[in-house]
Amino acid sequence: MDRRTLGQGAAALALAQALAPGLGAQPAGAENWVTSWAGSVQGPYPVGNPSAQPDQSFIFPDPAEGARDQTLRLVVRPSIWGRRARLRFSNAFGTRPLVLDGVHVGLQHGGAALVPGTNRPVRFDGAEGVTIPPGGQAWSDPVDLPFAAEPDSPLLMGRKLAVSLHVATASGPMTWHAKALQTSYSTPPGAGAKGAEEGEGSFPFPTASWFFLDALDMSAPAGTPVIVGFGDSITDGTASTMNGDDRWPDVLARRLNAAMGNRVAVVNAGIGGNQVVGPAQYGPDRPFPGGPSALARLERDVISLSGVTTVVWLEGTNDFSRNGNATLEAVRDGMREGVRRLRERIPGVRVVGATVTPALGSTSAAHGHAEQDEKRKALNAFIREGGLFDAVVDFDRATLDPATGGLKREMVPDSTTGGAGDKLHPNRAGYLAMGSSIEPAAVLPARR
Secondary structure, eight states: OOHHHHHHHHHHHHHHHHHSTTTTSOOSSOEEEEEEEEOOOBOSTTOSOOSSOOOOTTTOSOTTTOOOSEEEEEEEOOSSOOSEEEEEEEOTTOSSOEEEEEEEEEEEEETTEEOTTOOEEOOBTTBSEEEEOTTOEEEOOOEEOGGGSSTTOGGGTTOOEEEEEEEOSOOOSOOEESOOOSOEEEOOTTOOOOTTOOSSTTOOEEESSEESEEEEEEEEETTOOEEEEEESHHHHTTTSOTTSOOSHHHHHHHHHHHHHSSSOEEEEEEOTTOOSSOOSOOBTTBOOTTOSOHHHHHIIIIITSTTOOEEEEEOOTTTTSTTTOOOHHHHHHHHHHHHHHHHHHSTTOEEEEEOOOOOTTOSSTTSOOHHHHHHHHHHHHHHHHSSOSSEEEOHHHHHBOTTTSSBOGGGOSOTTTOOOOOSSSOOHHHHHHHHHHOOHHHHSOOOO
16 A cells, blocks of 8 residues: 555545544433444345355254254454444244244354353343244344443454354244355254353354344444445455455445544445346245345345445446346336435435446356446446436446456455455455545535
8 A cells, every 4th residue: 555545544534533523422412223233134045155154064954944953153243332232133034933042142252252251141022032933033122231331442343242042943944144254153953052151162163154143233322323335245245355354344444433433333235146126036935146136125134224324335247247137227227216215214314326346357157248347337337427326436446457447456366265266356455445445425424
């Protein structure tokens, strides 16, 4: 990174502080729930696009039966901290009632081990468990987090929570988020409820996906901005670093936290393979690796989240792939409809369009062809000039090699597995450039 880039970064952070005055200090007013982490759901397992997935046959020997009398310990990184939290669990793509009990939340020490004394039980309307019907979801009761009694402490930045949940009976088809890029853990089937344990001995098996948990709220001062990254694998983070928190929303979150401290949340609502308008149908009996279309999941994955102030929408490359075969007109119309719904359902929301990154020459069979690139360029022109969005972030400009029309060379090798890369998904260098290119003025609420 050269001096010019460093100077631009310092100027951007100064601008962030100017745009959001007072967010760095603790207000005396009321607190609200704000989304601190999200994992958009798809399913049922194993249909999806996980990255760096270990062998799951020891955890889920029969996907049709799902999890059975076992405990999952899911590791998540809150974007913002509060003294209290609440959790949302989903059975959106299940076909049987999901019975959960023995739910706990604690501060991760390392692996599946917790920091001693931090594990706390989670209740549901005062009960130790909850049954979620097929297609349903459930919020937990608020749970106090004594270890976050000083949520503004910089020592909490980047720390991770471990959410343990016992699936009491055979779950059947499992609602999941395939591409966590974060190692979580499981007991064997039939091991019983182990969530109260702070050690890791009961959790021998790793997974690179999240199951059933799809949102985490923290209590935060009223007016805390919540920025949602909405899109496909290039928001989900394919080819970034496993356990490295190197997706572009992570980079943006760290930049804003450096400027404002614990006063802004950035959450990820990407699904690898997602499309704006396809597939036409989706469900447990009609699964698709990329999850339900952006329009079909907008309510659950964005609108229903707590405290959303900004949505950054990066999508379209999969619509134009050989898997999608959508017309430019269909994707433009889909974006218009999505923006209309967002503004209708979230008064005052700021909707930011992100230009689609290049894929020309990709080694992926469905991507990299000339027709896809022509449609991408036309969609980017619409995003930049069509007047639909409140602001634009130019990821195309940040990643394009003008000499080849594809990704810059240094952004091609795969950071997740160390492979050659597919010339479709940016690596850590690419995501860093994308997250660093966003002007805070584009994504923060306007000064009042």
